Amino acid sequence: MMRSIHLKVILGMAIISGLGMSAHAGQPTAESVKALTKKVADWQIETFEDSGRYRALSSRKKMPEGKFPPKWHDLTWHMGALYAGMNEWRKVSGDPDVEAFLMMIGERNGWKLHHRPYHADDHTVGQFYLSLYEKKKDPAMLRPTQERFDWILAHPKTGSLEWSGYGKGRNKTDCHHRWGWCDALFMAPPVWARLAKVTGERKYLDFMDQEYHATYDLLWDKEDHLFWRDSSFFKKREANGRKIYWARGNGWVFGGLALMISDLPADWEGRPFYIELFKQMAESLKNCQREDGTWSMGLLGGVDAYPVKETSGTSFFTFGLAWGIHNGLLDRATYEPVLFRAWQALTECVTEEGMLGFVQPVGAAPGDSFADKTEVYGIGAFLAAGSEVYKLLGGNVPAIEKKTTAFTTFSKETGWCWYEDPRAIIHNGKLIIGGINGKNGDAKVGVYDLKADKPLGDAVLYPAFQRDDHNSPVFYVRPDGSLLTVYAKHGREKIHHYHISDPADYLKWGPRKAFHHVYEDKRGVTYMNLYTMKDEDKLYCFFRDGQHFNPAFITSTDDGETWGEYTHFITHDIGSRQRPYARYQQIDENTVGISFTDAHPRQYGNSLYYAEFRNGAFYRVDGTKIKELSEGPLVTVQAEKIYKGSEIKEWKGNTHSVSNSAWTVAIASDAAGHPHIGYSVYHTHTDHHYRIASWDGEKWNDRQIAFGGTCLYERESSYTGLFAFDPENPQQVYISTDVNPSTGKPTGGVHEIYTAEIGPDDDVSSIDWKQLTFDSEYKNIRPMVVAGEGYKVLMWLGGAPWRHFQDYETDALGLILERP
Numbered sequence: 001m002m003r004s005i006h007l008k009v010i011l012g013m014a015i016i017s018g019l020g021m022s023a024h025a026g027q028p029t030a031e032s033v034k035a036l037t038k039k040v041a042d043w044q045i046e047t048f049e050d051s052g053r054y055r056a057l058s059s060r061k062k063m064p065e066g067k068f069p070p071k072w073h074d075l076t077w078h079m080g081a082l083y084a085g086m087n088e089w090r091k092v093s094g095d096p097d098v099e100a101f102l103m104m105i106g107e108r109n110g111w112k113l114h115h116r117p118y119h120a121d122d123h124t125v126g127q128f129y130l131s132l133y134e135k136k137k138d139p140a141m142l143r144p145t146q147e148r149f150d151w152i153l154a155h156p157k158t159g160s161l162e163w164s165g166y167g168k169g170r171n172k173t174d175c176h177h178r179w180g181w182c183d184a185l186f187m188a189p190p191v192w193a194r195l196a197k198v199t200g201e202r203k204y205l206d207f208m209d210q211e212y213h214a215t216y217d218l219l220w221d222k223e224d225h226l227f228w229r230d231s232s233f234f235k236k237r238e239a240n241g242r243k244i245y246w247a248r249g250n251g252w253v254f255g256g257l258a259l260m261i262s263d264l265p266a267d268w269e270g271r272p273f274y275i276e277l278f279k280q281m282a283e284s285l286k287n288c289q290r291e292d293g294t295w296s297m298g299l300l301g302g303v304d305a306y307p308v309k310e311t312s313g314t315s316f317f318t319f320g321l322a323w324g325i326h327n328g329l330l331d332r333a334t335y336e337p338v339l340f341r342a343w344q345a346l347t348e349c350v351t352e353e354g355m356l357g358f359v360q361p362v363g364a365a366p367g368d369s370f371a372d373k374t375e376v377y378g379i380g381a382f383l384a385a386g387s388e389v390y391k392l393l394g395g396n397v398p399a400i401e402k403k404t405t406a407f408t409t410f411s412k413e414t415g416w417c418w419y420e421d422p423r424a425i426i427h428n429g430k431l432i433i434g435g436i437n438g439k440n441g442d443a444k445v446g447v448y449d450l451k452a453d454k455p456l457g458d459a460v461l462y463p464a465f466q467r468d469d470h471n472s473p474v475f476y477v478r479p480d481g482s483l484l485t486v487y488a489k490h491g492r493e494k495i496h497h498y499h500i501s502d503p504a505d506y507l508k509w510g511p512r513k514a515f516h517h518v519y520e521d522k523r524g525v526t527y528m529n530l531y532t533m534k535d536e537d538k539l540y541c542f543f544r545d546g547q548h549f550n551p552a553f554i555t556s557t558d559d560g561e562t563w564g565e566y567t568h569f570i571t572h573d574i575g576s577r578q579r580p581y582a583r584y585q586q587i588d589e590n591t592v593g594i595s596f597t598d599a600h601p602r603q604y605g606n607s608l609y610y611a612e613f614r615n616g617a618f619y620r621v622d623g624t625k626i627k628e629l630s631e632g633p634l635v636t637v638q639a640e641k642i643y644k645g646s647e648i649k650e651w652k653g654n655t656h657s658v659s660n661s662a663w664t665v666a667i668a669s670d671a672a673g674h675p676h677i678g679y680s681v682y683h684t685h686t687d688h689h690y691r692i693a694s695w696d697g698e699k700w701n702d703r704q705i706a707f708g709g710t711c712l713y714e715r716e717s718s719y720t721g722l723f724a725f726d727p728e729n730p731q732q733v734y735i736s737t738d739v740n741p742s743t744g745k746p747t748g749g750v751h752e753i754y755t756a757e758i759g760p761d762d763d764v765s766s767i768d769w770k771q772l773t774f775d776s777e778y779k780n781i782r783p784m785v786v787a788g789e790g791y792k793v794l795m796w797l798g799g800a801p802w803r804h805f806q807d808y809e810t811d812a813l814g815l816i817l818e819r820p
Contacts, residue, residue, distance in 0.1 A: 027340055028347075030395035034093070036347060037386030041089050043354030044082070044379050045101050056361040056373035074105055075114035077187055078362070078377045080124025084190075084259065085319075085380030087128040088387040094398035102128055112144045118157060118177040120184035123148075126191035127259065130198055137742060137768045142198065149195060153207060161218050163230040175230070179215040181364070182227040182249045186256035193263045199765065200707065200744050209270050216277070221245070225284040226299060227253050229364060242300035246365055250299060251316025254281050255381060258323040258388075266746060267686065275329060278320070282330055285317050286338050293345030297366035310369040311349050311358045315381030318342040322388035343389055346382060356382050407773075410455065411446030411812040413437045415469035415797055417805070418665065418722055418782060419527040419544075420487075421584060424795065425475045426450065426788035427483065432506050433795070434473030434485060438808035441467035443487050443497075447506050450791050450816065459507040461485065461499055466492065469805045476530040476539060476560060484560035485509070486528045486541055493524040494546060498560060515554065515563040519547040534589040535615065542569065542584055542592075549579045550633065551596065571633045572598050574649060580636060585667040585675065590614045593667060595677045598636050598647075601661035601718040602654065605646030608662040608679050608693070609639040621675060621695050642677060642693045642700055657682045657717040665690070668725035672697065676730040682718045686710045687744065690723055690735060696760060703763040707744035709737040709751070712781065713804050721751040721781040726792070733758050734772075734783045734794060741769045751779040753796055772815075778802065780813070790820025 052071040114122030126145040133141035159174030192208035226245040296306040324330035359378030414435030433446040443465035447456040470490035481503040494517040502508040523546030545552040551570040578599035591614040597606040618626040646660035666678035688708035712719040721736025754769040780798040795814035802808040
């Protein structure tokens with residue numbers, strides 16, 4: 001009976017080996033690699049619940065006739081290694097059956113780790129949990145792993161890593177509670193690194209690095225550039241006198257590095273250590289590969305000591321080598337021959353049914369392997385290898401699902417800042433956009449016919465006004481249907497410029513008028529904002545003045561024909577000449593909400609404040625009166641503090657921003673009149689956080705919603721791509737970022753637009769961001785949503801370079817989201 005089984009296995013291997021390599025120069029084809037990897041994955045999924053039947057046992061262990069070992073528990077390291085490889089195949093193949101298999105495992109185990117709190121083996125399944133979390137953003141996939149690791153951080157073990165065995169004295173040292181054996185470097189470190197990536201919390205990365213170095217210091221051989229399995233091997237030798245380096249043990253390390261390095265921050269100071277370690281191991285592995293393409297179970301013991309080949313170590317090495325070549329860490333010409341010999345050897349060990357044979361049974365040292373037996377961890381290693389070889393050969397890997405959408409150009413050659421509003425309105429079926437031409441400085445109005453779905457053209461209000469996007473015109477609809485527009489230079493004049501349009505044609509504007517401020521300071525005004533107070537029968541123009549460098553206003557009682565009543569509106573209490581930045585929102589017909597900072601983030605670690613203004617007085621969001629404006633401007637300290645910044649006052653030059661400094665970005669109110677405040681927080685030039693504070697009628701709910709990525713340019717290191725609320729539904733948010741908005745990991749591209757619906761209990765860990773723009777050549781920045789008359793339009797600046805606020809060529813691009 002046994003003889004016929006072996007005959008079938010050998011014949012099957014001969015048949016299947018033809019799937020693995022092309023006839024040309026021994027190089028496999030992408031198609032053949034994919035076919036074979038799929039065969040192995042399908043076989044494993046089909047036989048999973050009966051996998052004990054195929055388990056390899058050491059020659060020292062015997063099972064009664066007709067009996068088989070039990071299937072491993074779902075959450076053991078054996079299975080964790082299988083899932084890690086299956087997850088790599090999931091990402092490459094896009095096979096829904098593979099994802100369904102992994103989801104089934106996670107769901108039926110509640111996304112929990114195995115039972116031993118410290119043991120690295122029991123953390124292994126966290127690798128695929130966190131990978132699926134990156135895709136699904138389901139907090140249930142993250143929470144148990146994060147809670148376990150937070151507990152470890154609160155109760156760390158610090159004892160010796162010297163090996164104490166598996167017997168009664170196993171707890172004499174902390175070798176099992178820490179990473180005292182080289183296999184552990186596959187089981188746990190990739191989970192810690194990925195948790196750091198998906199949460200953005202550096203503490204997990206720091207712990208991983210600390211513990212990895214402890215294991216490295218003990219078990220890394222600096223002469224042979226390989227790992228001892230554990231400290232008990234230090235004096236052991238092969239029959240040929242060489243040191244004993246277990247192949248699968250080193251495979252665990254090498255495969256673990258290939259899984260982990262991609263999750264390490266690109267600018268992290270610790271990253272080069274892991275890359276250099278990977279390269280050193282690759283060099284040693286290249287030098288000890290056998291002629292048959294595999295590696296001996298004792299890497300330096302040779303074929304004489306290990307005449308039977310083994311596939312789990314070889315699979316891990318194949319995976320790592322393919323990954324290293326594909327990611328540019330290993331020289332292709334040097335390592336491809338090694339890789340393809342290894343892949344050919346593996347193909348010869350796969351049966352016709354799809355089982356990988358010659359997997360060494362569970363052990364902690366070189367041992368046995370059998371052609372007709374396997375183990376799930378060996379198959380996991382093979383799937384990882386096949387996935388990476390397939391990618392290396394140019395296989396068609398499913399990309400992130402992209403919605404191919406033709407964006408509308410609403411206005412050509414325009415730009416805007418975010419401290420003027422409303423910069424765009426919808427009126428009589430037309431989208432009216434205020435902007436500054438980035439090439440010649442024209443102050444202009446763009447008009448787009450939403451019903452006909454076509455641009456009607458531009459009206460130039462003031463030719464060559466000033467090439468500066470802070471000057472964009474803002475609008476107010478007058479009772480007769482005409483439009484008022486107001487604009488000003490960026491602090492260069494003490495003048496408000498304004499026009500009134502034809503009531504029916506918004507490309508026709510009346511003569512330019514001017515309101516002149518009279519004060520001694522040479523600085524001018526900037527940042528126009530138009531809002532009404534019905535009971536006062538007044539139109540307010542909020543702006544920043546030059547004499548105080550603070551928010552102020554003027555008013556009109558004739559819908560913008562004439563202006564007066566200059567009033568100092570908001571000030572600060574931090575000393576010296578500072579400039580609070582304010583965003584305004586029409587809460588109701590008689591109330592304007594204001595979110596504002598202490599100063600510019602280059603000079604102060606801003607906090608963020610909120611107040612409401614109506615009938616000449618300031619109020620808290622709950623209606624509590626703060627003060628009458630007649631008593632003097634509102635001081636920041638008198639308002640509600642929504643977010644506490646670092647509140648450090650410092651100046652280190654134009655390219656510096658103060659750490660933990662807030663800057664107001666957006667503001668909207670919901671159907672109940674509750675405000676939602678959007679703002680950014682500067683941490684470093686490459687790390688800005690987007691946050692929202694929402695009032696629910698009783699309290700503020702303040703949380704991070706996304707990573708804002710890199711500053712737009714160094715001189716304004718707090719400038720981000722910004723974000724916007726849907727004014728009719730502030731839970732719908734649109735952001736611009738050049739990183740993964742959920743993790744902060746660089747995408748390798750420019751700022752793209754994303755959207756998400758954000759509930760009151762959502763934060764960055766639970767929000768499911770949907771990407772709207774893809775593979776853009778130029779930044780997509782400063783989104784805004786305009787709603788009215790049943791229309792809703794999403795716009796942003798893009799389609800051409802935006803270099804800085806006085807040098808840009810952008811268009812207003814976007815989508816018509818809703819029509820009447």
